[in-house]
Amino acid sequence: MLYIPGNNPAMIQQGGVYGADSILLDLEDSVALNQKDAARILIRNMMRTIDFYDTEVCVRVNHLGTPFGLADLEEIVPLQPSAIRYPKTESAEEVGNLLEIIEKIEDKHGLPHHVMTIHAMIETAMGVQNVFEIASKFPRIDAITIGGQDLTADMNIIYTPDGAGIDFARKRIVMAAKASHIDIIDTVFPDVNDEEGLRKETEYARKIGFTGKAVINPRQIDIIHNVFTPTEEEVRKAYRIVKEFRANAAAGQGVFAIDGKMIDTPVVRRAEYILQLAHVEILPEGADEKPIT
Amino acid sequence: MINSLGRKIPAFIEGIGRLEPFEGAYAKIRKGWMDEPTIPPPNKAYLPHQSKLCKSLEEAIMRSNPHDGMTISFHHHLRNGDVMLVQTLNILHNMGIRDITLASSSLLECHDPILPYLQDGTITRIFSSGIRSELGRAIAHGLMDIPVVIQSHGGRVRGIHTGKVQIDLAVIAASAADCEGNATGAHGKSAFGSIGYAVIDARYAKQVIVVTDNLVDYPCIPLSITQNFVDYVVEVDSIGDPSKIATGTTRITNSPMDLRIAKLAADVIEQSGCFKPGFSFQVGAGGASLAVAKYIRAKMKTKGIKGSFLLGGITSYCVDMLNDGLFETIFDVQSFDAAVSNSLFTNRRHIEVPAALYANPFNCGCITNKLDVVVLGALEIDVDFNVNVITGSEGYIRGASGGHSDTASGATLTVVVCPSFRGRIPIIKKRVHTVVTPGETVHVLVTERGICVSPACGDLAQNLKKAGLMVKDIHDLEKEVDLITGVPGPLEYTDKIVGLVEYRDGTIIDVIHQIKEKQFKLPV
Numbered sequence: 001m002l003y004i005p006g007n008n009p010a011m012i013q014q015g016g017v018y019g020a021d022s023i024l025l026d027l028e029d030s031v032a033l034n035q036k037d038a039a040r041i042l043i044r045n046m047m048r049t050i051d052f053y054d055t056e057v058c059v060r061v062n063h064l065g066t067p068f069g070l071a072d073l074e075e076i077v078p079l080q081p082s083a084i085r086y087p088k089t090e091s092a093e094e095v096g097n098l099l100e101i102i103e104k105i106e107d108k109h110g111l112p113h114h115v116m117t118i119h120a121m122i123e124t125a126m127g128v129q130n131v132f133e134i135a136s137k138f139p140r141i142d143a144i145t146i147g148g149q150d151l152t153a154d155m156n157i158i159y160t161p162d163g164a165g166i167d168f169a170r171k172r173i174v175m176a177a178k179a180s181h182i183d184i185i186d187t188v189f190p191d192v193n194d195e196e197g198l199r200k201e202t203e204y205a206r207k208i209g210f211t212g213k214a215v216i217n218p219r220q221i222d223i224i225h226n227v228f229t230p231t232e233e234e235v236r237k238a239y240r241i242v243k244e245f246r247a248n249a250a251a252g253q254g255v256f257a258i259d260g261k262m263i264d265t266p267v268v269r270r271a272e273y274i275l276q277l278a279h280v281e282i283l284p285e286g287a288d289e290k291p292i293t
Numbered sequence: 294m295i296n297s298l299g300r301k302i303p304a305f306i307e308g309i310g311r312l313e314p315f316e317g318a319y320a321k322i323r324k325g326w327m328d329e330p331t332i333p334p335p336n337k338a339y340l341p342h343q344s345k346l347c348k349s350l351e352e353a354i355m356r357s358n359p360h361d362g363m364t365i366s367f368h369h370h371l372r373n374g375d376v377m378l379v380q381t382l383n384i385l386h387n388m389g390i391r392d393i394t395l396a397s398s399s400l401l402e403c404h405d406p407i408l409p410y411l412q413d414g415t416i417t418r419i420f421s422s423g424i425r426s427e428l429g430r431a432i433a434h435g436l437m438d439i440p441v442v443i444q445s446h447g448g449r450v451r452g453i454h455t456g457k458v459q460i461d462l463a464v465i466a467a468s469a470a471d472c473e474g475n476a477t478g479a480h481g482k483s484a485f486g487s488i489g490y491a492v493i494d495a496r497y498a499k500q501v502i503v504v505t506d507n508l509v510d511y512p513c514i515p516l517s518i519t520q521n522f523v524d525y526v527v528e529v530d531s532i533g534d535p536s537k538i539a540t541g542t543t544r545i546t547n548s549p550m551d552l553r554i555a556k557l558a559a560d561v562i563e564q565s566g567c568f569k570p571g572f573s574f575q576v577g578a579g580g581a582s583l584a585v586a587k588y589i590r591a592k593m594k595t596k597g598i599k600g601s602f603l604l605g606g607i608t609s610y611c612v613d614m615l616n617d618g619l620f621e622t623i624f625d626v627q628s629f630d631a632a633v634s635n636s637l638f639t640n641r642r643h644i645e646v647p648a649a650l651y652a653n654p655f656n657c658g659c660i661t662n663k664l665d666v667v668v669l670g671a672l673e674i675d676v677d678f679n680v681n682v683i684t685g686s687e688g689y690i691r692g693a694s695g696g697h698s699d700t701a702s703g704a705t706l707t708v709v710v711c712p713s714f715r716g717r718i719p720i721i722k723k724r725v726h727t728v729v730t731p732g733e734t735v736h737v738l739v740t741e742r743g744i745c746v747s748p749a750c751g752d753l754a755q756n757l758k759k760a761g762l763m764v765k766d767i768h769d770l771e772k773e774v775d776l777i778t779g780v781p782g783p784l785e786y787t788d789k790i791v792g793l794v795e796y797r798d799g800t801i802i803d804v805i806h807q808i809k810e811k812q813f814k815l816p817v
Contacts, residue, residue, distance in 0.1 A: 017553060219547065
């Protein structure tokens with residue numbers, strides 16, 4: 001997910017060309033206080049006119065506790081981006097209030113309540129404490145994200161490249177998202193010139209359960225895709241597991257072994273997830289056996 | 294006359310002569326010979342132990358028979374660090390020499406100081422592969438009576454062979470030379486690498502002066518320029534500043550847009566069928582073009598592919614690929630980075646080549662004919678894939694033909710990389726202002742908004758689509774970009790022709806007209 005400042009028309013118009021899965025048009029921290037209204041109008045007009053191709057468009061609005069939050073929602077909700085990202089979410093009650101406002105705006109414009117989703121951003125210690133309730137209470141929340149910079153500020157600690165200060169928060173938030181069966185997106189890596197650091201942090205994020213990562217520069221997209229995309233070997237292995245599982249299941253057999261290793265339901269589920277990430281389908285028996293390119 | 298691209302070409306230009314219209318990229322070469330006869334090189338003899346050393350450039354020029362109407366040539370291997378061209382023309386101007394034909398292999402920003410000589414009649418004709426900066430502006434505004442002639446690097450060699458450009462005096466800057474004129478750019482404090490463009494000048498000029506700031510004991514090796522062609526040798530304090538050869542263009546770009554385009558181009562190359570063991574490759578310096586090398590390098594490592602040769606303008610990035618063992622050989626006609634010199638000097642697989650071997654179409658085969666893949670830039674490209682690399686959106690001459698059409702003509706796969714718009718100017722046009730490289734030699738256009746494949750490329754478009762690449766019809770992409778930028782109004786020109794764009798076979802592929810605008814003023 002590529003962050004783009006909402007007051008930068010040149011960057012917004014190119015948002016769809018970099019190969020990001022989604023872009024986040026930002027009205028919050030990257031926009032100066034005296035440019036909030038201009039950015040809001042700019043995003044509105046560009047969402048109406050620019051083709052972002054296959055890239056999902058999300059908008060981060062300002063918190064409702066600021067003078068800008070409500071105006072942001074009134075302008076952006078009628079455009080129905082893929083998602084609204086809500087910053088500094090601290091409680092389920094707050095989310096409920098947000099959804100009430102959004103749905104009123106949708107009703108006013110005759111829009112359904114189920115198309116646009118909400119990403120709750122966890123950036124405070126209180127948000128971390130309440131994250132499971134935030135993630136699980138409303139089906140319209142389909143992703144949780146962690147904001148590392150604000151969280152360290154809230155915790156009065158310094159952000160370090162090893163992420164030690166927010167490690168607990170990361171894992172707690174991941175667990176809440178997994179328990180709620182929703183996506184979980186990691187915070188940005190701020191040093192755009194440190195490709196190795198970005199790779200390491202992304203690998204760690206994937207290892208502990210994140211399903212994606214935010215970026216602040218298009219140059220970071222490839223590394224993140226590279227880390228989150230299963231390798232050819234992983235896909236081949238997963239394909240074999242799922243295929244043999246289905247054949248065994250059809251024959252009424254549960255647990256089985258491949259190359260001497262036991263294959264049971266959790267292993268199959270993980271393999272199915274890998275195939276889903278790689279957009280690979282299991283071909284029916286007898287079909288071309290070279291599905292992976 | 295109307296050439297095969299529909300461009301109106303005059304039959305004759307005073308001061309240039311009869312013109313021949315372009316009839317297709319291979320129309321003349323297909324014959325197997327050149328229609329024009331070649332002229333003999335000059336006939337000279339030197340007595341044993343006759344000294345060639347001169348105390349100053351002035352003395353060497355004085356001994357070289359300077360005269361009104363002379364043609365003087367230079368190479369541009371020092372690019373923006375060159376000082377010899379301006380110094381030489383200052384001397385000729387002070388001698389009162391007029392009506393000079395300037396035949397430099399290219400002209401860059403550092404040559405702007407000669408602008409007054411275009412106004413006062415010191416210089417009346419220019420042959421060059423490129424013209425930029427204030428010179429390009431002034432010429433586009435009609436400063437010269439006789440149109441400049443833009444030649445490709447290969448075409449320049451042909452022009453000299455045929456006598457269309459007859460050089461009276463070649464001034465060849467060298468970073469090392471000996472008292473007999475054996476010279477090179479491969480070492481010395483001002484090392485600039487290959488001196489490939491100057492070899493033909495040394496061979497054909499009536500008088501040849503080698504200028505160096507590093508006079509070494511005889512013999513100077515490697516023998517890039519050999520003594521049997523050199524009349525005079527001058528030692529000076531400095532031939533220029535090699536740090537200005539290619540400021541900023543030899544590093545891999547940080548621009549996300551250029552990197553995105555480069556990655557797509559590398560994907561195209563990978564899926565084209567040309568990316569296989571033993572493939573040959575050329576990329577330009579800077580921007581998206583050089584960045585393609587970064588992605589190709591990674592793909593070669595991943596897939597264990599080793600290429601044959603790298604060609605052309607060579608950067609230190611190319612040298613790194615050679616040293617990584619990814620390619621067998623570098624053929625270096627021009628070094629885009631002073632750091633390349635050391636490799637040229639020490640690595641026998643890094644081979645200096647003259648422009649004739651690099652790209653002259655009229656011989657038994659130049660190296661560009663062996664190219665598998667070339668990645669080129671563009672100022673504009675049109676829906677017929679014709680490419681403009683010489684005139685900007687405002688009509689000024691601001692680029693170079695260079696090896697663009699030479700390599701496009703030779704390569705199995707010619708990939709043009711450029712953003713779909715710059716600022717608010719669309720790059721894909723219905724018709725480019727000036728054609729330098731004909732569309733029949735261009736196969737793929739890669740922009741950030743889509744990949745367009747020439748209809749002449751058979752199944753390539755389908756193959757790229759199957760590989761998941763965003764292939765679009767070039768007409769559709771043109772319309773898509775126009776919707777974002779709007780369509781700029783047409784430039785207004787007068788009937789006066791200020792430039793002739795020669796295709797590499799000597800035919801005229803396009804002309805450049807004087808732009809209609811406020812009166813041009815010399816910069817203060």
